[in-house]
Structures are given as C-alpha cells and as structure tokens.
Amino acid sequence: MAFGLLVGGLVLLLGQNMSDQLIAAVLAFLGVLVTYAAAIISASVQRQAQDKLSRQHEQTETRLAHDAEDEKRHFELDAAMRAGQLIASANGVANSPAALASGLVTLTNLNQAELAVSLLVDLWSVQVTDDGTRHDNDRCQVANEIAILVINGALSSECRTAQLMAAELLCRNATRLTSTQSLHWPAVIDGVWRPEFAKRTKLLLVEALVDMTTCPRKPADEAALRAIAVRLHGVWRDPESKVKACVGKLIHALLPALQRCKSREFAHAGVMVKFEQLERAAGYPSDNSDGYLSELSDRLAARLAEWAAGAIRMPTDPGCLAAAG
Known part of the structure; x- marks a missing residue:
C-alpha cells in the first residue's frame, strides 16, 4: 500500500513536465518493477514455508525413528525375558529340552548372543577342574546341534566378548x-x-x-x-x-x-x-x-x-x- 502511494506521488510530481508517452513508459517500467518485487517476495515466502515444512518433516521422522527404536528395544527386552523364563527352572524342576532350545535360539536371534552363550556354559559345557581334568556335566540339557546354533550366532555377531566366549566353549x-x-x-x-x-x-x-x-x-x-x-x-x-x-x-x-x-x-x-x-x-x-x-x-x-x-x-x-x- 505504501509502495503504491509512493509510486503515484512520484508520477504526479514528475508528470507536470513530462509528455504523455514518457509518463506511460515510466508507468510501464514501474509496473515491471512492482511485478518483479512481488514475485521475489512471493518466492521468498514460499521458500521459508517449504523450509519450515522440511524441518517439521525431519523432526517428525526423527521422532518416529526414535519411537520405533524404543518400541523395538522394549519388544526385544520383553522377548528376551520370556526366553529367559523358558530356560529358568521352576521350583527346582528343569525345563524340557525343547523349551531350553527355544529360549537359547530366541536369545541368539534377538542379538543377545553374549547372554545365550553364558547360559550355554551351564547347560551344555563339560566341567573342567583346576588340574585341567574334564568331566561330564550332569546338568547338560542341550543337544550338540542346538549348542552349535547358539555358538554360530555368537561368532556371527559383532560382539568380541561373545565371539571369544563361543570359541572357548567350542574348544572345551x-x-x-x-x-x-x-x-x-x-x-x-x-x-x-x-x-x-x-x-x-x-x-x-x-x-x-x-x-x-x-x-x-x-x-x-x-x-x-x-x-x-x-x-x-x-x-x-x-x-x-x-x-x-x-x-x-x-x-x-x-x-x-x-x-x-x-x-x-x-x-x-x-x-x-x-x-x-x-x-x-x-x-x-x-x-x-x-x-x-x-x-x-x-x-x-x-x-x-x-x-x-x-x-x-x-x-x-x-x-x-x-x-x-
């Protein structure tokens, strides 16, 4: 509005000593300037709006990714606890071999290879005395094939500790x-x-x-x-x-x-x-x-x-x- 009044006043002031053709040319030039300025302002407003939408979209994606990661972590924790319940004995009574196998394999698939191998020490490994003598483990309740599946998962993981424990257990x-x-x-x-x-x-x-x-x-x-x-x-x-x-x-x-x-x-x-x-x-x-x-x-x-x-x-x-x- 102020820009329009300024242009109109300028034309009236200059128009006293200008021909009609020159006034028309000046008005046309000013019209082009006004249109160009309006286009620039419009583009700037649109760019700012797009930048704001992009930031909001990135923030939304980041929040959703964090929520999904938290949900995945909670799911894995819950599944790991259920797998642990399959392995843990109730009232001193050992669980069935199928339940033990299911729990160990589930832990391995949930990226809990270190925990799975730690449990495998008691469930599969032979006993080694201080003098190096090996004895059969009376608590051995896991088949060799299941133990190898767990060890394979540990060796396939990126956890150095799980890899070392698996190698030690395999050697024993x-x-x-x-x-x-x-x-x-x-x-x-x-x-x-x-x-x-x-x-x-x-x-x-x-x-x-x-x-x-x-x-x-x-x-x-x-x-x-x-x-x-x-x-x-x-x-x-x-x-x-x-x-x-x-x-x-x-x-x-x-x-x-x-x-x-x-x-x-x-x-x-x-x-x-x-x-x-x-x-x-x-x-x-x-x-x-x-x-x-x-x-x-x-x-x-x-x-x-x-x-x-x-x-x-x-x-x-x-x-x-x-x-x-």
Missing part, C-alpha cells in the same frame, strides 16, 4: 562333536573365515577343529580328512602371519594322507579346494617369532599327522554322500 566341548556332521560345526567358519576375529578367538577355533577331528572316539576316514583340509585352508587365508604360519604347519601334516586320495579336489560345505592350493598353504613359512605358539602348533601338527595316517577307510556314517559333494 570339541571332543563331543563329529567333524563330518555339518550340524556339529558353526556354519560361519565352515570352509570360510572371519579375519576380524581377535587372535585368541582364532587360535581357540583352530584348536577346537583339531580336537574335534582327532578325537580317539571318532573314526578316522577320508570324509573327515577332506573336511579338515577345507576348513583349515579357509583359516589359512587369514591375513595375520602368525595364524597363517600355524595353520600352514597343520595343513603340511595332512599332505601325505591327502596324496593318497583319488581326487585332487576336495569339496566341503559348498567350498572347493584343490590339492595345489593346499600345497601352497603348506609351503608358507612356518617360522614363528612366538616360540610358545610355535611349540604348541608343532604338537597339534604331530597329533594331526598321526591321525591322518589312519584316515584311509571310506566313510559309512549318515550324510557321507553329502559330505563328499
């Missing part, structure tokens, strides 16, 4: 497992590997693999030989030199027995490894700056070589056909 109970049974070894490290494991976790898993394979109670056959060769080669691809040196030494202990096999290719868990690849791994320098680690790996290699020398029979266990392919 390795002699109870059968190397040719796919349900007796974690799928996340079956022919493949996770180089982000801590070094202690890696070495515990390697020791567990050797203990499981060379257990005197389990028959030594070609299926077990092929399985450990593929699994060790997966570990050997680890970039850490100390791990490669130890595992290369173990693979070297298997070579004489592997040379007796009719096939030069070894398949396990969907992974194919050629004999030439195993030879290259076995040729990796085995010198280790850690003398203690080197001596322990020598002992494991000697035990593995003795076991492999007797692994000449064909397997007859259930699933041997699938293990070969």
Whole structure:
C-alpha cells in the first residue's frame, strides 16, 4: 500500500513536465518493477514455508525413528525375558529340552548372543577342574546341534566378548562333536573365515577343529580328512602371519594322507579346494617369532599327522554322500 502511494506521488510530481508517452513508459517500467518485487517476495515466502515444512518433516521422522527404536528395544527386552523364563527352572524342576532350545535360539536371534552363550556354559559345557581334568556335566540339557546354533550366532555377531566366549566353549566341548556332521560345526567358519576375529578367538577355533577331528572316539576316514583340509585352508587365508604360519604347519601334516586320495579336489560345505592350493598353504613359512605358539602348533601338527595316517577307510556314517559333494 505504501509502495503504491509512493509510486503515484512520484508520477504526479514528475508528470507536470513530462509528455504523455514518457509518463506511460515510466508507468510501464514501474509496473515491471512492482511485478518483479512481488514475485521475489512471493518466492521468498514460499521458500521459508517449504523450509519450515522440511524441518517439521525431519523432526517428525526423527521422532518416529526414535519411537520405533524404543518400541523395538522394549519388544526385544520383553522377548528376551520370556526366553529367559523358558530356560529358568521352576521350583527346582528343569525345563524340557525343547523349551531350553527355544529360549537359547530366541536369545541368539534377538542379538543377545553374549547372554545365550553364558547360559550355554551351564547347560551344555563339560566341567573342567583346576588340574585341567574334564568331566561330564550332569546338568547338560542341550543337544550338540542346538549348542552349535547358539555358538554360530555368537561368532556371527559383532560382539568380541561373545565371539571369544563361543570359541572357548567350542574348544572345551570339541571332543563331543563329529567333524563330518555339518550340524556339529558353526556354519560361519565352515570352509570360510572371519579375519576380524581377535587372535585368541582364532587360535581357540583352530584348536577346537583339531580336537574335534582327532578325537580317539571318532573314526578316522577320508570324509573327515577332506573336511579338515577345507576348513583349515579357509583359516589359512587369514591375513595375520602368525595364524597363517600355524595353520600352514597343520595343513603340511595332512599332505601325505591327502596324496593318497583319488581326487585332487576336495569339496566341503559348498567350498572347493584343490590339492595345489593346499600345497601352497603348506609351503608358507612356518617360522614363528612366538616360540610358545610355535611349540604348541608343532604338537597339534604331530597329533594331526598321526591321525591322518589312519584316515584311509571310506566313510559309512549318515550324510557321507553329502559330505563328499
């Protein structure tokens, strides 16, 4: 309004000494200026309104995301508590194996792998006395297959503590497992590997693999030989030199027995490894700056070589056909 009055006064003031054509030109020019100014003001108002709406939209999305995260956290907590109730005994009476298995697997799927592995210590693990003697656990109520599912979930997680606990538990109970049974070894490290494991976790898993394979109670056959060769080669691809040196030494202990096999290719868990690849791994320098680690790996290699020398029979266990392919 004020701008219009100012323009009108300016035209009347100048119009006294201006021709009609010049006045018309001035009015047209002023009209263009007014239109341009109105467009600028309108665009500015629209931009401010859009910015306000965008901020409100972002705030709403952030609030909804937080609400969804809180709801998810509450749901997981409630589910974890229910899973814990399935595991906990009532009135001193142990729950059924199915309830225990359901609770442990549920905790693992709810990203509570550390808690699940902690509970597994009492429900599955053997007892180890101060002098290192192992005894059967009278409270063992979980099948090997369920325990491996929980351990696999812990090794698949990003929690370093859960990974270490799972590796320790697997190493402690390795002699109870059968190397040719796919349900007796974690799928996340079956022919493949996770180089982000801590070094202690890696070495515990390697020791567990050797203990499981060379257990005197389990028959030594070609299926077990092929399985450990593929699994060790997966570990050997680890970039850490100390791990490669130890595992290369173990693979070297298997070579004489592997040379007796009719096939030069070894398949396990969907992974194919050629004999030439195993030879290259076995040729990796085995010198280790850690003398203690080197001596322990020598002992494991000697035990593995003795076991492999007797692994000449064909397997007859259930699933041997699938293990070969």
